Amino acid sequence: xxxxxxxxxxxxxxVRTEWRTRVALSSTVLFAVGALTLIGMAxxxxxxxxxxxxxxxxxxxxxxxFTAATGLGRAFVVEEERGTALALRLTARATAVWTGKFAAxxxxxxxxxxxxTPPLLTLFNGKVANLSLLFCVLILGALxxxxxxTMTSALVAQSSxxxxxxxxxxxxxxxxxxTAGVHGTLAALGIGNPQGLFSAGQGDVQILVSYMVIxxxxxxxxxxxxxxx
Amino acid sequence: MTKVAKYILGLxxxxxxxxxxxxxxxxxxxxxxxxxxxxxxxxxxxMIVMVASFMAAAYGFRYLTRGRNPLDDAKSxxxxxxxxxxxxxxTVTGAFFAKVQWGAYWNWDxxxxxxFFLLLIYAAYFLLRSGxxxxxxxxxxxxxxxxxxxxxxxxxxxxxxxxxxxxxxKNAGFDxxxxxxxxxxxxxxxxxxxxxxxxxxRSERIKLALDARDEER
Amino acid sequence: xxxxxPLLIVALLIWAGVFVFMLGVDRKVSALERRLxxxxxxxxxxxxxxxx
Numbered sequence: 001x002x003x004x005x006x007x008x009x010x011x012x013x014x015v016r017t018e019w020r021t022r023v024a025l026s027s028t029v030l031f032a033v034g035a036l037t038l039i040g041m042a043x044x045x046x047x048x049x050x051x052x053x054x055x056x057x058x059x060x061x062x063x064x065x066f067t068a069a070t071g072l073g074r075a076f077v078v079e080e081e082r083g084t085a086l087a088l089r090l091t092a093r094a095t096a097v098w099t100g101k102f103a104a105x106x107x108x109x110x111x112x113x114x115x116x117t118p119p120l121l122t123l124f125n126g127k128v129a130n131l132s133l134l135f136c137v138l139i140l141g142a143l144x145x146x147x148x149x150t151m152t153s154a155l156v157a158q159s160s161x162x163x164x165x166x167x168x169x170x171x172x173x174x175x176x177x178x179t180a181g182v183h184g185t186l187a188a189l190g191i192g193n194p195q196g197l198f199s200a201g202q203g204d205v206q207i208l209v210s211y212m213v214i215x216x217x218x219x220x221x222x223x224x225x226x227x228x229x
Numbered sequence: 230m231t232k233v234a235k236y237i238l239g240l241x242x243x244x245x246x247x248x249x250x251x252x253x254x255x256x257x258x259x260x261x262x263x264x265x266x267x268x269x270x271x272x273x274x275x276m277i278v279m280v281a282s283f284m285a286a287a288y289g290f291r292y293l294t295r296g297r298n299p300l301d302d303a304k305s306x307x308x309x310x311x312x313x314x315x316x317x318x319x320t321v322t323g324a325f326f327a328k329v330q331w332g333a334y335w336n337w338d339x340x341x342x343x344x345f346f347l348l349l350i351y352a353a354y355f356l357l358r359s360g361x362x363x364x365x366x367x368x369x370x371x372x373x374x375x376x377x378x379x380x381x382x383x384x385x386x387x388x389x390x391x392x393x394x395x396x397x398x399k400n401a402g403f404d405x406x407x408x409x410x411x412x413x414x415x416x417x418x419x420x421x422x423x424x425x426x427x428x429x430x431r432s433e434r435i436k437l438a439l440d441a442r443d444e445e446r
Numbered sequence: 447x448x449x450x451x452p453l454l455i456v457a458l459l460i461w462a463g464v465f466v467f468m469l470g471v472d473r474k475v476s477a478l479e480r481r482l483x484x485x486x487x488x489x490x491x492x493x494x495x496x497x498x
Contacts, residue, residue, distance in 0.1 A: 088279040152378055158370050159360030168356060169374065173381045175342075210379075218380040222373045225293045235472075239465045243458055250454035290451065424468060430473050438482050 006092040013171065014075075014214020015107075024108065028071030032116045035063055040123050054126040060117060060138075061178055063172075067112055072105045072149040073166040076108060076157035078178040094224040102216070106146040113142045129190030133201040136185035140208035144177045147215040154226055180207035238420045245262035245413050251411055264329045265359075271322040271405060273415040274315050277422050278347070280328035284426070286379035290374030299361050300439060302368035306358070307429030311422060319344055328401065350378045 014197065019023055037057060079085040090098055121128065128134055152169045159165060184204030251271065255263045288305035292298065323341060324334040335341065357374055361367035478484075 090437055148381075152374075153369050155357065155374050158366050159357060160362070163355060165353075165360060168349075172346040172353065173378055174380070175346050214380060218377055222377055226373050229233045234470070242461050242465070246457045246461060247454060250457065370467040421468075424472075428468070428471055428475055431479065434484060435475070435478050435482060438484055 003096050005094065006096035006134045007099040007103070010088070010097050011018075011103045012100075014101060014104035018104070024071045024074060028067050028112055029115075032063060032067050032112055034201050035066070036116065036119055036123070039120070042122060044072045046061050052118065054186055056121060057189050058182055060120055060185060061141070061182050062144065063116055063120065064109070064113060064138075065174070065178070067116075068105075068109055068145050068149050069110060069167045069170070071112075071154070072146065073149060073153050075101050075105060076154045080157050089228065094227045097222040097227065098154070098219055102147055102150045104221070105150050106143050109142045109146045110139065127190065128188060130188045130201065133205070134185065134188035136205050137181055137188060137208060139178060139200065139211055140205065141181040144145055144208060144212040145174060145216055146176075146218055147212060149174055151215070151219040151223065154223060158226065177208065178202040180211070184208065230427060234420070235424065238417060238424065241413075241417050242421070245417060249299040249410050253406055265326065267322055267326050267329075269410040269414060270409050271319060271326060273418045274319040274322060275344070276415050277314055277315045277418050278319055278344070280419065281308050281315060281426075282347070282379065282382075286310055286375050289375045289379075292368055292372045293376075295363065297368070299364065299368065300434065302364075302372065303433035303437065304426075304430050305372060305375065306326070307353055307356055307426055307433060310429065311425055313348060313355075315390060315422070316344060316348045316351065320348065324446065340391075350382065353377070410444065 076085075079088060092100070117134075148170050149166070152166055152173075156166045156169065181204070184201045187201035187204065249266055253266050253269065255265065285305050285308035287299070288301050288308060292301035292305060295301065320341070323344070327336055328334045328340070354371060354375055356370050358367055361370060
C-alpha cells in the first residue's frame with residue numbers, strides 16, 4: 001500500500017472506532033460544555049464588566065488545552081489495551097500510523113474549536129476585530145496542540161502512569177505555542193496592541209506555523225523509535 | 230578526572246568566588262550595584278544548563294541510532310539530572326537578583342518562566358522514566374522525549390523571549406572585569422559538570438554491572 | 447566591599463561542602479569499581495597479564 005493509502009486507512013479506522021463508542025468525543029464535548037457553563041455561571045455572578053478584556057482570549061486557550069488533554073490522550077493507550085497495536089504495526093509503516101492518528105486528533109480538536117469559540121466569545125460579548133487572524137491563530141494552534149499530544153500520548157502509552165503524565169509531559173513543550181496563540185488571539189480580538197492589528201498578529205502566526213511544522217517533522221522522525229522495537 | 234585537576238577546580242572555584250565578592254566592582258546602573266554581582270554566578274549556571282541539555286539530547290540520539298547501548302542511555306540520564314540541577318541553580322540565583330533589582334523573587338519575566346518550564350520538562354522526563362519497567366523501552370521512550378522536547382525548546386529559549394518585552398537587562402553597566410569573572414566561572418563550572426557527569430556515569434556503569442551479575446546467578 | 451565578606455564566607459562554605467561531598471562520592475565509586483574489576487587500571491593489568 002502506498003504511504004498515503006496507509007495513513008488514510010489509519011485515519012479512517014480511528015474515525016470509525018471512535019464513532020462506535022464515541023468515548024473521546026463525548027468526554028471532550030462534555031468537558032467543553034461543562035467548562036463553558038462554569039464560566040457562564042461565574043460571569044453571571046460577577047458580571048462581565050468585572051472580568052478583564054483579555055480573559056476570553058486566554059480562556060479559549062485554556063479550554064482548548066484541557067479539552068485536548070482529556071480527549072486526545074487515549075489514542076495509543078487504547079491500542080495497547082485492546083491488543084490491536086501489533087496489527088497496526090504490521091499493516092502500516094510508522095509514519096503513516098502517526099499521521100493517521102494525528103489527522104484524527106486534529107479533526108477532533110478543530111471540531112471542538114469551532115464548536116466552543118462562538119459560545120465563549122458571546123458569553124463575554126467579545127468583539128472580533130480581525131476574524132481571519134483569529135481563524136489562522138486558532139486553527140494553527142489546534143494543529144500544533146494535536147501534533148504534540150499525538151506524540152506524547154505515544155510515549156505515555158508505554159508507561160504505567162498514564163493519566164496525569166500526559167499533561168505534565170505536554171504542557172511545558174506547548175508553552176511557545178500557547179504564548180504565541182494567546183498573543184495572536186488577543187491581537188485578533190483587538191486588545192493589547194495599539195499598532196496595526198494584523199501586523200501584531202503576524203509574528204504570532206509565523207511562530208505558530210514554524211511550531212507546527214517542527215512539531216510534525218520531529219514527531220514523524222522520532223515516532224518510529226518508540227513504535228517499532 | 231585526575232587528582233590535580235580536582236584540586237585546581239576546588240581552589241580555582243574558591244578563588245573566583247573571592248574575586249567575585251571582593252574584587253569585582255559594583256555593577257553600574259542597577260538598584261543595588263553591590264549585590265548585582267550575583268550575575269557573575271547566574272550567567273555561567275545558565276550556560277551549563279545549555280551544555281548539559283545538549284549532551285542529554287545527544288546521548289539520547291546516540292542511544293537510538295547507535296545500537297541501543299544502555300551506557301548511552303545512562304549518560305543521557307546523568308546529563309539530564311545535571312541539567313535539572315543547574316537549571317535549579319540558575320533559577321535560584323536569578324530569583325535573588327530579581328528580588329534585589331525588582332523587589333520580587335518571581336516576575337513572570339519570559340526568560341525566567343522559560344527556564345522554569347525547562348525544569349518542568351526535566352521533571353516530566355524523570356516521571357516518564359519511572360513509569361516504565363522494561364529498561365530498553367524506558368531508554369527508548371526517554372530518548373525520544375528528550376529529543377522531542379530538545380527540538381521544541383529552542384523556541385522556548387529564543388523566539389518567545391525575543392517577541393516579548395523582558396525585564397532581563399540587555400547591555401548593562403558591566404565592565405571588563407565582569408567578563409573575566411563570568412568566563413572563568415563558566416570554565417570552572419564546566420569542570421565541575423564534567424566531574425559530576427563522570428561520577429554519575431561511573432555509578433550507572435556499576436549499577437549495570439551489578440544487574441548483569443544478578444542475572445547471571 | 448567588606449560588606450561582601452559574610453556573603454563570601456557563606457559561598458565558600460557552600461562550595462567547600464559541595465567539594466568535599468564530591469570527593470567522598472568519587473572515593474566510594476572508585477572503591478566499588480575496584481571491587482567489581484571495572485576500573486581501567488586493573489583491566490589494563492589483567493589484559494597485559496593475559497597477553498603474556
